[in-house]
Amino acid sequence: MDWQPGTDLARLELRARYLAATRDFFASRGVMEVTTPLVGRAGATDPWLDSLQLEGVGPETGIPFYLQTSPEFYMKRLLAAGSGPIYQLGPCFRKGEVSWRHNPEFWMLEWYRPGWTLDELCQETCALVDQLLGPEPYHTLSYKQAFLDVLDLHPFAASLDELRQASHACSGIEAQSLDRDGCLDLLISHQVEPALKARGRVLVRDFPASQAALAEVTQDDEGYPIARRFELYVEGIELANAYQELTAHEEQARRFTADNEQRRQLGKPQVTEDRQLLAALQAGLPPTSGIALGFDRLLMLAAGAASLDEVQPFSYQRC
Amino acid sequence: MANVATNEFKGGLKVMLDSDPCSMIDVEHIKPGKGQAFTRVKYRNLMTGRVGEKTFKSGENVEVADVLEIDMEFLYSDGEFWHFMKTDGSFEQLGADEKALGDTHKWLKEQEVYTVTLYNGAPISVTPPNFIELEVTETDPGLKGDTAQGGSKPATLSTGAVVRVPLFINEGEKLKIDTRTGEYVSRA
Numbered sequence: 001m002d003w004q005p006g007t008d009l010a011r012l013e014l015r016a017r018y019l020a021a022t023r024d025f026f027a028s029r030g031v032m033e034v035t036t037p038l039v040g041r042a043g044a045t046d047p048w049l050d051s052l053q054l055e056g057v058g059p060e061t062g063i064p065f066y067l068q069t070s071p072e073f074y075m076k077r078l079l080a081a082g083s084g085p086i087y088q089l090g091p092c093f094r095k096g097e098v099s100w101r102h103n104p105e106f107w108m109l110e111w112y113r114p115g116w117t118l119d120e121l122c123q124e125t126c127a128l129v130d131q132l133l134g135p136e137p138y139h140t141l142s143y144k145q146a147f148l149d150v151l152d153l154h155p156f157a158a159s160l161d162e163l164r165q166a167s168h169a170c171s172g173i174e175a176q177s178l179d180r181d182g183c184l185d186l187l188i189s190h191q192v193e194p195a196l197k198a199r200g201r202v203l204v205r206d207f208p209a210s211q212a213a214l215a216e217v218t219q220d221d222e223g224y225p226i227a228r229r230f231e232l233y234v235e236g237i238e239l240a241n242a243y244q245e246l247t248a249h250e251e252q253a254r255r256f257t258a259d260n261e262q263r264r265q266l267g268k269p270q271v272t273e274d275r276q277l278l279a280a281l282q283a284g285l286p287p288t289s290g291i292a293l294g295f296d297r298l299l300m301l302a303a304g305a306a307s308l309d310e311v312q313p314f315s316y317q318r319c
Numbered sequence: 320m321a322n323v324a325t326n327e328f329k330g331g332l333k334v335m336l337d338s339d340p341c342s343m344i345d346v347e348h349i350k351p352g353k354g355q356a357f358t359r360v361k362y363r364n365l366m367t368g369r370v371g372e373k374t375f376k377s378g379e380n381v382e383v384a385d386v387l388e389i390d391m392e393f394l395y396s397d398g399e400f401w402h403f404m405k406t407d408g409s410f411e412q413l414g415a416d417e418k419a420l421g422d423t424h425k426w427l428k429e430q431e432v433y434t435v436t437l438y439n440g441a442p443i444s445v446t447p448p449n450f451i452e453l454e455v456t457e458t459d460p461g462l463k464g465d466t467a468q469g470g471s472k473p474a475t476l477s478t479g480a481v482v483r484v485p486l487f488i489n490e491g492e493k494l495k496i497d498t499r500t501g502e503y504v505s506r507a
Contacts, residue, residue, distance in 0.1 A: 048355050096326065097356075099348040171359070171374035179375070185354035190374065192352075213353050231352075241352050 036074030042274035072272035087111035197236030
């Protein structure tokens with residue numbers, strides 16, 4: 001019987017050290033640690049995130065609860081209640097995601113900086129990563145520039161046919177059923193990310209507006225609508241995802257509805273929208289920048305490990 | 320045949336890709352954080368032996384290939400087909416052609432048991448056991464006393480295969496050969 005953990009003792013100690021160092025980092029900067037529930041009556045509506053569901057959490061029957069895919073909604077309710085800068089370090093759950101860099105249960109470091117711009121948050125993120133992984137230079141480029149550099153393809157100006165041809169050419173996928181975002185996701189994961197691997201630490205900003213999720217939308221220098229978002233890639237691994245947070249409750253409500261409509265078209269179950277988040281936004285969320293960082297992936301990079309299984313004591317296959 | 324969805328993909332699964340039966344070697348879940356999920360498959364085309372890669376949208380279905388791997392004993396060759404018999408007690412016989420036999424002709428011995436891959440009931444490939452014992456039919460005379468390390472020399476085996484053997488090996492001796500590398504292991 002294989003009962004042993006995937007981590008050796010050195011990596012178990014590394015995890016403990018990194019947890020402590022992360023808490024020190026935020027304590028020294030006056031960011032308060034919070035803990036919010038892992039379950040909720042509402043879940044993430046993102047069409048491409050699937051929540052694990054629980055029944056029988058309370059005495060009522062027939063009410064689904066969701067294991068949270070990130071602590072975002074609860075933390076925004078704290079921000080709206082006047083918490084000031086906060087961070088959380090804890091588990092999140094994403095159904096069905098298993099690979100060398102995915103585990104259905106993983107640890108997320110998520111923090112919010114009310115009143116900060118995305119650039120300020122970006123600097124703080126780099127400072128944290130420098131402290132934990134050692135200092136290294138960062139390269140910043142736009143999503144558009146990354147596609148132009150790696151694929152010689154303009155992700156916003158290219159026609160759907162061109163995107164489909166490029167997707168099929170690099171992966172053999174039957175691209176006729178892919179929409180624009182599907183093609184862009186395929187190209188970034190199959191072509192752009194591997195090319196970023198050689199560039200060390202890369203900040204990719206200005207994602208397509210269609211991939212705004214919970215970020216504000218604006219226009220780029222050519223007038224294309226873009227999401228005010230950046231992602232940090234380290235050695236080609238997507239490590240952190242930051243937003244200039246959407247604060248308008250009407251727009252948030254519209255995105256919930258649009259997500260669930262897309263879920264319906266995909267044949268996926270509807271997800272209960274978070275009305276309490278909408279009420280909190282209506283009451284007023286200050287302009288805020290926020291970021292979520294995959295803590296286990298950070299450990300994987302720190303340890304030079306080949307998979308999450310080597311840094312999580314008991315990954316999916318050992319549970 | 321039935322279909323199989325991406326969440327059931329795994330190494331060893333036999334599916335139809337580009338109209339050929341293929342065996343999955345490696346399956347990887349790929350997903351940008353908030354983006355769409357894909358399943359990238361590395362596979363071997365069982366007809367051509369070529370290795371390829373193909374990505375599927377998560378949830379996509381592919382047709383399962385009617386592929387079976389069974390143990391069969393080699394009986395004889397009639398020059399056109401190589402005849403094998405099932406070892407399950409049915410005594411059923413099947414003939415593999417030269418293409419299906421491929422490189423395994425080098426390791427073919429009567430009464431030895433091989434793994435025969437059947438596609439729609441017909442043999443498409445024959446895999447030898449990892450180790451096989453074969454007799455030396457031709458080699459330079461052995462050097463007496465030279466049982467230690469030293470040089471090697473070519474030896475022709477009863478199947479026609481030529482392997483490098485230690486200098487002390489003589490004609491008529493039986494040798495254990497690793498069929499995966501084509502290397503001499505020991506005297507049998």
